[in-house]
Amino acid sequence: MNRARLALGAMLAAALAATVVLGAFAPAEAQKRGGTLTIVRPTDPVSLDPQLETTAPGAWVYFNMLEPLLTMDEKMQIRPALATGYEVLSPTKVRFKLRPGVKFHDGTPLNAAAVKFTFDRALRGNPPARWASLAGSLSGAEVVDDLTVDVTTREPYGPILRTLAMYCTGIVSPTAVQKMGEGFSRAPVGTGPFKFVEWKTNTHVILERNPDYWGDKAPLDRVIFKVVPEEGARMIALQTGDADMVLLPAPAQLPALAKDPKFVIHEVVGGRVVFAGMNAATPPLDDVRVRSALLHAVDRKAILDNILEGSAVPARGVLAPSVFGFKDMQLDRLYPFDRAKAKALLAQAGWTPGPDGILQKGGQKLSLSWLAARGRYPKDGEITEAIQAMFKDVGVEAKVQFLEWATVFTQFRSASFNHQMFTLGWVTSNADADYSLYALFHSRQVPPTGWNTSRYANPKVDTLVEQARRNMNQTEREKLYGETQDILAREMVWIPVYNTKEIVVTRANVKGFTVHPVEYNLWLGKTWLDK
Amino acid sequence: MLTFVVRRLLLAVPVLLGVVFVVMLTVELIPGDAVALMLGEHATPEAVARLRDYLGLDKPLCVRYAGYVARVVRGDLGRSIQQNRPVADELADAWPATLELTCAALVIAAIAGVAAGVVSAVWPHSLFDGIARVGSLFGLSMPVFWTGLVLIVVFALWLPWLPVGGAGSPAHLVLPAVTLALPSLAMVARMTRSSVLEVLREDYVRTARAKGVAEGLVVAKHALRNAAIPILTLLGLQAGQLMGGAVLTETVFSWPGLGRLMVKAIFARDYVLLQGAVLVFALAFVVINLAVDLAYGALDPRIARQG
Numbered sequence: 001m002n003r004a005r006l007a008l009g010a011m012l013a014a015a016l017a018a019t020v021v022l023g024a025f026a027p028a029e030a031q032k033r034g035g036t037l038t039i040v041r042p043t044d045p046v047s048l049d050p051q052l053e054t055t056a057p058g059a060w061v062y063f064n065m066l067e068p069l070l071t072m073d074e075k076m077q078i079r080p081a082l083a084t085g086y087e088v089l090s091p092t093k094v095r096f097k098l099r100p101g102v103k104f105h106d107g108t109p110l111n112a113a114a115v116k117f118t119f120d121r122a123l124r125g126n127p128p129a130r131w132a133s134l135a136g137s138l139s140g141a142e143v144v145d146d147l148t149v150d151v152t153t154r155e156p157y158g159p160i161l162r163t164l165a166m167y168c169t170g171i172v173s174p175t176a177v178q179k180m181g182e183g184f185s186r187a188p189v190g191t192g193p194f195k196f197v198e199w200k201t202n203t204h205v206i207l208e209r210n211p212d213y214w215g216d217k218a219p220l221d222r223v224i225f226k227v228v229p230e231e232g233a234r235m236i237a238l239q240t241g242d243a244d245m246v247l248l249p250a251p252a253q254l255p256a257l258a259k260d261p262k263f264v265i266h267e268v269v270g271g272r273v274v275f276a277g278m279n280a281a282t283p284p285l286d287d288v289r290v291r292s293a294l295l296h297a298v299d300r301k302a303i304l305d306n307i308l309e310g311s312a313v314p315a316r317g318v319l320a321p322s323v324f325g326f327k328d329m330q331l332d333r334l335y336p337f338d339r340a341k342a343k344a345l346l347a348q349a350g351w352t353p354g355p356d357g358i359l360q361k362g363g364q365k366l367s368l369s370w371l372a373a374r375g376r377y378p379k380d381g382e383i384t385e386a387i388q389a390m391f392k393d394v395g396v397e398a399k400v401q402f403l404e405w406a407t408v409f410t411q412f413r414s415a416s417f418n419h420q421m422f423t424l425g426w427v428t429s430n431a432d433a434d435y436s437l438y439a440l441f442h443s444r445q446v447p448p449t450g451w452n453t454s455r456y457a458n459p460k461v462d463t464l465v466e467q468a469r470r471n472m473n474q475t476e477r478e479k480l481y482g483e484t485q486d487i488l489a490r491e492m493v494w495i496p497v498y499n500t501k502e503i504v505v506t507r508a509n510v511k512g513f514t515v516h517p518v519e520y521n522l523w524l525g526k527t528w529l530d531k
Numbered sequence: 532m533l534t535f536v537v538r539r540l541l542l543a544v545p546v547l548l549g550v551v552f553v554v555m556l557t558v559e560l561i562p563g564d565a566v567a568l569m570l571g572e573h574a575t576p577e578a579v580a581r582l583r584d585y586l587g588l589d590k591p592l593c594v595r596y597a598g599y600v601a602r603v604v605r606g607d608l609g610r611s612i613q614q615n616r617p618v619a620d621e622l623a624d625a626w627p628a629t630l631e632l633t634c635a636a637l638v639i640a641a642i643a644g645v646a647a648g649v650v651s652a653v654w655p656h657s658l659f660d661g662i663a664r665v666g667s668l669f670g671l672s673m674p675v676f677w678t679g680l681v682l683i684v685v686f687a688l689w690l691p692w693l694p695v696g697g698a699g700s701p702a703h704l705v706l707p708a709v710t711l712a713l714p715s716l717a718m719v720a721r722m723t724r725s726s727v728l729e730v731l732r733e734d735y736v737r738t739a740r741a742k743g744v745a746e747g748l749v750v751a752k753h754a755l756r757n758a759a760i761p762i763l764t765l766l767g768l769q770a771g772q773l774m775g776g777a778v779l780t781e782t783v784f785s786w787p788g789l790g791r792l793m794v795k796a797i798f799a800r801d802y803v804l805l806q807g808a809v810l811v812f813a814l815a816f817v818v819i820n821l822a823v824d825l826a827y828g829a830l831d832p833r834i835a836r837q838g
Contacts, residue, residue, distance in 0.1 A: 043795075044795075047614065128578065185615065201624045202624070202625065202792065203697065203787045204697075226697065230676070232783075233683060233785060236695050240688055240691060242695050406564075409568065449576065
């Protein structure tokens with residue numbers, strides 16, 4: 001064998017080895033650059049500034065332009081975003097190290113002063129930000145040096161990290177806010193993978209790729225968010241290709257789309273619990289036996305199977321599984337559907353059947369007045385009616401008043417609530433149990449202060465949630481919340497029905513998209529189009 | 532003629548003042564707190580009170596009404612409570628779209644309706660007449676959101692000729708305008724048919740035919756001109772209906788107009804924006820009524836002489 005052949009052989013061997021080695025690292029599908037993603041959803045934002053907008057229509061858009069210090073990934077784990085690390089200095093102060101070299105879309109640098117500016121504007125502005133009420137005890141930020149900022153709270157606040165990972169705490173460019181004034185609300189400037197191009201009111205918002213993004217640059221060139229109020233029209237747009245992604249798709253069409261290879265359904269259990277609430281302050285629902293009986297009277301599985309048709313999952317407690325501190329209350333074990341048991345409990349509580357089949361005690365009928373809205377949450381009206389019928393089967397009469405959501409909302413928020421039952425949904429905005437358990441079940445959080453519409457009062461629960469709120473040790477907090485949910489399970493003031501599923505439908509050529517349990521976190525930074 | 536126009540325009544002022552008052556009163560009476568709705572479910576009562584104070588919503592109704600009228604007279608329509616943007620800007624974005632849609636629908640309803648009605652009247656009880664009458668019933672009865680979606684499925688999905696929704700090109704206008712026009716078209720066709728049929732029985736038509744005037748001219752010049760009055764009244768009324776119906780059509784076709792804006796304002800209790808939108812509609816009504824009255828004068832010299 002001559003030397004040339006040897007050399008060739010060696011080169012080929014090396015080339016082969018290199019291919020094998022590189023092949024192991026090659027991605028399964030090559031990401032393609034470019035393209036425009038068209039998204040359709042029902043409503044136009046009110047504003048693109050978290051200062052003025054915390055609801056989904058705006059959040060979906062600005063989530064890709066404004067970034068908070070921390071973020072929650074799809075597994076609800078906290079990850080660094082604009083902050084690379086943190087250190088708890090004291091129960092009321094957390095020090096964050098900022099990522100160096102990050103620029104806002106207008107070219108100005110991200111620094112501690114910008115963080116301080118964002119929080120001051122939100123918490124101390126006139127009026128304060130819409131998200132200030134979601135921030136708990138957050139009180140502000142102090143500049144230590146350009147890349148170090150201390151975030152302070154008014155009192156020890158365990159949920160601080162999750163609060164700072166909320167979609168609405170994105171850091172804004174102080175230069176832009178000062179230059180644009182009110183115009184900022186319609187053209188925000190942040191650090192995200194996309195930047196603002198245009199907003200035609202009630203029609204569309206256009207974003208384009210930020211080529212100077214600090215992280216992996218977005219594969220897409222542009223994103224267009226279009227407004228299509230009619231659900232049927234949204235689904236047709238998806239089919240004709242006018243839209244690549246539909247937010248809030250029609251649940252009835254999902255089974256058909258699931259079988260169609262041209263479309264992909266992305267779903268994950270979300271953060272909202274929809275439930276029938278009981279007013280525990282006044283008879284007859286102040287009696288825990290009556291409340292337990294009502295829980296036994298409801299066939300939750302039948303409701304899920306027949307009314308919700310796969311667009312939701314059964315609720316496993318008063319919190320959603322994606323919330324930190326969630327404990328499965330094992331409702332099917334504690335309160336299985338059992339009409340005989342329900343009737344027995346009611347008899348124990350002194351209620352006997354009257355001449356018309358409705359239970360009565362001391363001349364009083366067991367008649368509950370129920371306030372609900374229709375269409376605020378998926379199938380809320382239908383569920384209310386179903387439970388009403390199930391109550392009738394055990395001799396409990398429920399008189400339902402259906403009013404418009406704005407009216408119902410006002411009644412829920414008022415200090416005196418004249419109904420015994422109500423239908424409501426609750427989403428844990430910062431994915432931390434404190435947010436819900438404190439506002440919903442602490443005895444001093446009765447409306448209008450908080451959201452304890454059930455007027456539930458248990459001093460032990462009060463102590464537990466207060467302790468958990470002030471504790472900075474996350475493991476201990478989890479234990480305290482576990483205990484709280486155990487107590488709540490024994491004295492249930494809710495009939496939890498379902499957890500919403502966050503469902504997004506896309507055309508099959510949309511890749512790199514994962515739906516997030518928090519509905520506002522619509523991340524498009526890794527999405528690409530396979531043309 | 533000029534005094535007539537000026538007098539009618541001046542009369543519009545109390546109408547508009549009254550409209551604003553009724554809207555304000557209605558919003559006041561409907562339960563539902565704009566501020567609490569805006570801040571959402573998680574707002575503290577202090578935040579709600581602070582925002583209410585900032586927006587001046589704690590003042591009594593009469594004070595707010597007087598303040599509003601004073602500002603409108605100076606051309607300031609206020610700021611949208613929800614959007615924190617001048618109402619005038621919001622309306623300016625939306626009303627041309629509604630105007631475009633309503634005009635297109637009115638033109639379609641007028642031309643197609645009159646044409647169908649005339650043909651039906653000239654050949655009564657024919658096959659065309661039968662189809663037209665059944666078609667009218669259909670057009671009058673079917674709700675806009677149903678016909679709209681059916682048209683989208685047929686012309687955007689099965690036959691990909693037209694876009695699904697939104698605005699931008701003449702192609703985008705076709706489906707919404709046709710959908711909106713259908714009920715009016717049906718009514719105009721029926722009205723035209725009966726009106727022309729009636730006129731064709733009149734003596735002067737018999738005279739014209741006896742004189743030897745061509746049938747086409749009889750219909751076009753003598754019959755139609757006299758039948759026009761009730762048709763015109765109907766079209767004027769329909770213009771109002773169309774503006775109202777635009778709300779549903781705009782929703783189905785994602786047409787960025789005033790109707791959709793109004794619905795958004797109602798749900799959010801954004802009464803400042805709502806009043807601005809209602810004012811625009813009321814003004815449009817006034818102008819349309821005036822135009823119809825002037826047209827009467829042009830069509831029927833007897834009315835013009837009475838002034």
